Structure formats: C-alpha cells, structure tokens
Amino acid sequence: MTKAYDLARDAYAAWGVDTEAALAALSAIAISVHCWQGDDVGGFERKSGTSGGGIQATGNHPGRARTPDELRADLDFAFSQIPGRHRLNLHAFYLDSADNPDRDQIEYRHFTPWVDWARDRGLGLDFNPTFFAHAKADDNLTLSHPDPGIRDFWIEHGRRSRDIAARIGAALDSPCVNNIWVPDGYKDTPVDRMAARQRLWASLDAMLAPAHDPAHLLDAVESKLFGIGVEACTVGSHEFYMGYAARRDIALCLDMGHFHPTESVADKLSAVALSISNLLLHVSRPMRWDSDHVVLLNDDLLAMAQELVFAGLLGRTRIGLDFFDATISRTAAWVTGVRNMQKALLRALLLPQAHLKTAEEQLDFTARLLWTEEVKDLPHGAVWAEFCARHEVPAGTALISSLNAYQQKVAARG
Template identity: 50%
Template sequence: MNVEDINISYHQAKKAYSEIGVDTDEVLQKISELPISIHCWQSDDISGFENSALTSKTGGIQVTENYKGKARDIGEVRADLEKVLSLVPGKHRVNLHAIYGDFGKDLVDRNEIKIEHFQSWIDWAKKLQIGLDFNPTCFFHPLADSGFTLSNTDKEIRDFWIAHIKRCRKIAAEMGKQLGTPTILNIWIPDGAKDIPIDRNGHRDILRKSLDEIFKDEYPQEYLKDSLESKLFGIGAEAMTVGSSEFYLGYAIGNKKLLCIDNGHFHPTEQVGDKISSILQFLKEINVHLTRSIRWDSDHVTTFNEDIILIAQEIIRNGFLQRTHISLDYFDASINRIGAYVTGIRASQLAFLYAMLEPTEKLKTIEKEKKNFQRLAYLEILKSMPFGAVYDYFCLVKKVPVAKDYIADIEQYERQVISKR
C-alpha cells in the first residue's frame, strides 16, 4: 500500500475516533506492548525432534493434510519463526513443546530431558530479545497410548510423567532466569475415556495427587509461572476428560496457579470471553490460548471473529491486560504454515486493537444510566469505524508489510525457501 494513503487514512480514522473520546496514538502505544506467545508446533505439524524410537503417534491430537515444505529440523523451525516475526508488528514470544529439544541423534526419553537440550533455544531467543514459554509433551509417546498419563492407575507410568513435568518446570525456570522474563509452563494432558467410565473420581483423585507431587519443587515467580489447561473432550476421550474445566479451576484457585483458557476447549455454545471476569475474581493471572474451533476440532487458524473479539473486549474493558498472558494454539497443515501463523497473529492483534478503540468509560457510564438503546447503538457504530486503518498504520510504523502486502512476502518465501525442502 502507498505510504501517503496509509497516513491519510490513519489521520481520518484518528479524527473519527477522537469524536467518540478515543486517542488512537495512545491505543497504538498500548497495542505495541501486547506480546503474543507464538507456538512452534504450527511450523512442523507437531513433529518435534525426538528420536523416532521414542515416539508414538496415537492419542488426542491429529494434524490433517500435508502442505508442502514443513520444517524438518530446528534450523528450519527457527528460520520460519524469524520470518513470521518479521511480518507482524510488535514484540512477541515463542512457545515451545518439550519434544522440540536440541537432542541431535541422542536417545533422550522425556523423563531425562535437561536444560542443555534447550540452551540453544535460549541463546536464539536472547539474540532476538524475546521471551520463551514451555509445555510438557504428554502425548505421542508409548506411555501415553492407554489414554492416561498423570491420572494413570499404573504407578510406574504415572511416575514417568511426573518426572517429565518436573524436568520441564526446571528447564522453564532456567529459561525465565536467563531471559529475564518469566516462562509460562503450561500443562495439558490428554487423559480421558473414549467410552463411559465408572470411576471418574478415582482418576481425578490420582491427577490431584500427581500435581501435588509435581509442584513440590518451588521456583521464583520471576522465573516460572505454572499454568493448567482443561479440555471438554478430545479424540479418544469423548466420554470423559479427567482434567476438566472445573477440576483445574478448583486446583488453580486452591494452589495459586494460572488457569489456561483455550477457547477451543469448551462447548461450541459457551462464550469463553464471559468466563474471564469470573475467573479473575479468584485468580491473580490467567493464560489464554486463542484458536478457532469447528465442530469437534479445536485447532483451526485464529480469525477475527466474535469469540476472539469478546475475549479481547473482556480483557481490555476490565483492565486485565497485565494479568493475562496471550498465546496461540492451532495447527493447520492444509495451507502455507507461515501464512497460517501470520494470519492468526494479525487476527488476534486486530481483535485487541478493536477492543482498545472502544470508548470504554463512556460505554460504562451509558450502561449505568440504563441507556440501553444508546449502548446498543454505540456497539453497532463501532463495527463500521475505521479500525482497519489504525492497524495498517500500526504495521507501517513498525516497518512490517501492510494489509495484503504480507501475502506476496509469504509467497516469495515459499518460492525461495519452502519449495526447496
């Protein structure tokens, strides 16, 4: 897009928003300070770099289709992530799963991983001046094939996963220490039953005790923040998920942990944004995973839709931004993976920008005065306000492609890099 046209459109938008009491310059400063944690696993369809002798591809997660040019090694994942970061405005983070360690040809099982396997990631992040987040990988492993990990009735299997997560927490704390920004360690397990179980309580009691054991090791909050992620159901766990929303909410409140809300992990008729102000009555912080669910699949590329907008609005309207950690969590192998990344990040940023451009205090006053028609009218007017022009200007000042220009940039990267893999 033409720079002069972008500037003209922005100043017209600035004037339009000033008429409803919104300073777009202040909003741009605010959105530039919003980091999004970008998930490494979109780059290679959750393959990771473990020795194949340790990997099982069953249980809980599926990546469909096989678009050309997925990343094949750590160097290609990092190159792809660097390309992504060059195409989105703002300063962001990278979110790693434990299977993305720098293992080389070594046979390193998950209960044996060490900081040395992730030091090159820390060095890379330090060079880019970004933070890292981390996740235990409790799937794609022979000891997860039964469908139960931390809630397994077999103590030997359960102890393996406890040891894995303990090592992950130690690694995450070291990441946070070296990078000078806390690492979010997010625990998600696939545990559940395909058909109707009898002893739901037994598995949940075991899970609670496993978590108690994991969290015996304490780390400074400035290095590590623990997060627990629920799910309504998963593939192979349609009848019951051990780590339900109620289970983890109770555990997080009782043990002062972060609760991870993945908007693809609830019933399609639930408004996930509506949950935020309830949860933050009782928790200090939350971790939010932005995705897009279609029927039973929770992991489509995030788009600028009503679900994401409501999440952003609830966070911004209530001043929760400093208490909320934003991450992406999806994997689409049917399209260009860099395009999937950039489209999802920009959509997420646009939702938060849209929320920041609301005249929040004016709307709250109207609501208190029970002027319901006026409230509805303003919400409708805001839908056609020129928020896109503000985002375009944000991209311009941050020196990344504006509007559709990023499409050509990704197509060129595909021709020059991805097509040769």
C-alpha cells in the same frame, strides 16, 4: 503518519478515543507464538512415539520444517511479518540436542540453542511438558494412570519441564509460562471418575512441589471438554482445573477450542478472574468439536479481546496461540493468526470504553446499543495500517506477496 491515519485519529477523537494511546497499549502486548504449527506437532525427538494422544494435524502442504534450524528460520520470517515484539511457546519434544533423552531425562542443556536464538532476537520463551506422542501415553492416561510407575515417569517429566522453564525465564530475564495439559480420559464411560481425578490431583501436587522463583516461572494448567479417544470422560475437565488453580494459586489456561461450540470463552474470563490471579489464554478457532483452526477476525475473537480490555485483564493474562493446520502455508498461518489477535485487541482498545460503561451503569441500554453499533463504522483499518507502518511490517497486498514468496522458497522441502 499518513493522511488516512490523520483522518482516522480525528474521527476517533470525536468519539472520545485516543488512537495514540491505543497504539501504545497494543505495542506492549506480547503474543506467544506456538512452535508446533511449523511442523504439524511432530517435534524433534529421535525416540519414536506411538500415540498422538488426541493430537492430529491434517494436511500435507509443502514446506514443513524438518529440523530445529528450519523451524527457527520459519519463525524468523513469521516474526518479521508481525508488528511488535512477541514470544515463542516451545513444547518439550522440540529439544535441539545430539543427545537422545527420554522424557524423564530432559535437561536445560537440551534447549540452550532455543534460548540463545531467543536472546539474540529479544524474544521471550514459554514452555510446555509433552504428555502425548509417547509409548507411556498410549492408554490416553498419564498423570492419572492406575500404574504408579507410569505416573512417576510423567511426574518426573513434569518436574524437569518446570526446572527447564524456570532456567529459561532466568536466562532471558522474563517469566516463562509452563503450561500443563494432559490427554487423560476414557473413550467409553468410566465407572470410577473420582479415582482418576484423585490420581491426577496427587500427581500434579507431586510435580508442582519443587519451588521456583515466580520471577522466572509461571505454572499454568489447561482444561479440555474432550478429545479424540477420550470422548466419554476427560479427567482434567474445566471444573477440575478451575478448582485446582484456585486452590494452588497457579494460572488457569482457557483454550478457545476446548469447550462446547456454543459456549463463550470470553464470558468465562471475568468469572474465573475473581478467584484466580493469573490467566493463560490459548487463542484458537473451534469448528464443531475440538478442532484447532487458524484464528480468524470473527465475533468470538472480537468478544475475547473486548473482554480482556474492558475487564482490565491484560495485565494478568498471557496470550498464546494454539492451532495446527497443515493444509495451508504454515508460516502464513502463524502470521495470520497473530495479526488477527492483534487486530481484535486494537479494535477493543479503540472502543469508547468509559462512555459505554457509563451508559450500562445508568441502565441506558439504548445508548449502549447505539454507541456499540455506530463505532463499528469508524476507520479502524487505517489505524491498523499505521501500526504496521510504524513497526515496518507489510500490510494488505504487500503482506500477501511476502507470504507467497516465502512459501515458494520453502516448498521444495521433503
């Protein structure tokens, strides 16, 4: 322990906060790191897709991973700069195989190199079916498509993705979150929203019908306000998926970049948690409309972390990242995003929760305000530095030097 941490521990103790308990709690929180930041949401299929389905990464910074091995090497480096033990979120079109299956033909064996890599490092894996960047998604309609043949194709893809995720969970002895997001919607105003939503509901039912052990698989559905090419109507809206998740008792994914810029996603957590057992949080940073920027330690993130801690939701909320920025070092983006999420959680864990809640219950809003503001001056940075030191990862200028050195190493990639 450093002298700075000793002083910080004493300062927090004077406010009734146990920094050791906060550090222990933070060490137990695993964040799922999204693979698609490493290669600009390209994937490793050899069947060429023709549609982005509303997915676009901007920029062409040197060092993009071109192969699964390069992506795993980048992830190895990123994890070495992040304190704690975490997870990897893998999309279905990041298969690692000499085979060339279409989406409705993927199997667990196409992903075993990822499972072996994760097992060797003690990491958990999460999974996503990929409903975009494919000829059968060119209409921006998949599970809600009017053509039953196209719907059947995507239903089969979803079934196979769930089977793969369940086998990953069993192989790693850690439940694999399988998150379902589809780009379905209309660029201009539709006349029959109900028909599209009925088709999506029925397709989800068919896709989720096969039973899997919940110890291995956790299904989740993800909503969106709108996206590129579906500005007028998104079939899988927040209201649609909130109702579906509640009725089917599956997890609901709240993505911070999938709502109106003035909405607080933190405010939604306790509201949906009353009717939905499990939550998945995609941490992103929206800027104006539906953009996924690298996560900053800003007010939105701090509010999200505080809500998770104060509402007692950490035990049933899976936290993952979801952004893609190709204008900067991809590994630096990963490291910055995860560490900022951890910093936000630490600051929430370092708040005098019991005292603040008591003041609020007693309607003493003056005390609530004063305590909330004064604790902002406490030395949380020294506690974070101690957390990094205990996990043997760099902080401050040492982190910046390490990130820059790795970027120079990979910059020559074509």
